[in-house]
Amino acid sequence: MALVLCTAISCYFSLGVIGYKTVALLLLVTVSVNAMLFDIKPVLTTAVLSALIWNFFFIPPVFTFHINNTEDLLMFLMYFFIAMIHAVLTFKIRKEEKKARDKEDKEKTIKLYNTLLSSLSHELRTPISSIIGAVDALKENKGNISPNDQIELLNHIDLASMRLNRQVENLLNMSRLETGMLKLNVDWVDTNEFIFSAIQKLALHYSQTIVFEPDEQLPLFKFDRGLMEQVLQNLLHNAIQYTPENAIISIAAHQESAECVLSVADNGKGISESNIAYLFDKFYRLPQTKTGGTGLGLSIVKGFVEAHHGSVMAKNNVSGGMTFSIRFPAEQSFLNHLKNE
Structure with missing residues (x-):
């Protein structure tokens, strides 16, 4: 209704330029816009209101609902009829489009x-x-x-x-x-020890070499250790599953401003650039790869990192293989340096 009123006010002050017949077209456009945005009842109310506004404020004689001219009366009746039919048809089209989208979403879910x-x-x-x-x-x-x-x-x-x-x-x-049941349980974490622990807890045999050189200058970071350990294990599991037996998997951790940055890189074959955009989708598995896995590991990585208000990205390395990088804001403390001293 507000849109109709705004349009009517604008047209009223421009009446000397556009004429009252043009106002009818502008009000019809407004009714159409409302039909695309709102439910049927407010749309029909808008259609009736726009007809009454056009009659009272624009059709001569103004400020009365009486119409002297037969042509104007016929135009008013036509406007009223067209506005109502247009509102109903637009709403029905919108409803059918929603049904089609719901059906498509349901088919995708299935x-x-x-x-x-x-x-x-x-x-x-x-x-x-x-x-x-x-x-x-x-x-x-x-x-x-x-x-x-x-x-x-x-x-x-x-x-x-x-x-x-x-x-x-x-x-x-x-x-x-x-x-939406995920709740963070944040605490101070020694990142070096956390990475070593994640490697030791890997629930599979592997013949690749996992390399991690601890950085003793890293501060303590505050995050949910359990969730981030799952993130790191999923990234390692993914690297092990898609790299040859003699591959080298490297883990790195560093601090960037107020963020903790972790990366898992390998020297395997990498993947097609066109597939990178889908890596973090649920159930997505690379085409023509060996069987195994549910396609949930990387989507869980994305969800857990985003729960920490962070981001994850994947890219092919220039020399071959891939690097997965995660970064998230985390409170920092250098108390571990004092203990070491």
Whole structure:
């Protein structure tokens, strides 16, 4: 309604220039704009109000609802009819567009969850099958298995359990991000020790070399250690999964102004520039890559870093491979330097 009133006031002071018939067109445009923005009831009210305003303030004689000229009366009735029909049709078009968008969004959601279920059927079945197979072997050949074989089977169970736990954690973390249930538990963290701990807790065997040179000049940073440890582990897991066995994975940490900056780089093959924009999307997996993974790891990285009001980016290295960099604002303290002294 405010838009109609503003248009009417502007037209009233410009009446000597534009004429009252042109005002009708301008008011119709205003009704159309309202129909694109608001629900049907306020739109119909606007259509009626615009007709009455045009009659009272613009059609001669002004300041009365009486119309002397038959042509003007016919124009008024046509305006009223067109404004109402236009408002209804525009609203219906808008409603159909919304239905089409909702249908498209629903189809995308179904496709995403089908992708997730397909991935989970493999990711959960594989470690469960390993656990069941190892347990059956231990039970059925209890007295015939050598100690070394028993240790190997127990290692299989251990690795499969950790892999299973990782997938469950990813699902729970994504659920926390989706429902807004994520709450930060910030505390002072020694970044060097935090990185070493994240490397030691990796729940998989790997043949790549992970390199980290601690910087003793780094201050203590205040952030949620549990979440950022998950971020670092997901980045390392991603690098291990998509680099050759002899690759080198480098971790670096430094301070930039009031921000903590962490990076994970590798010397693998890198990826196509066109795929980088989709790396942090839910369930996204690079085309023509080996099976495994649910496509949640990097989207969780993005969610956890953004929860710290930070950002994450990926880029191909000039010499080959990729670098993932995360930065987030964090309170700093140099008390650890005093302790070392």
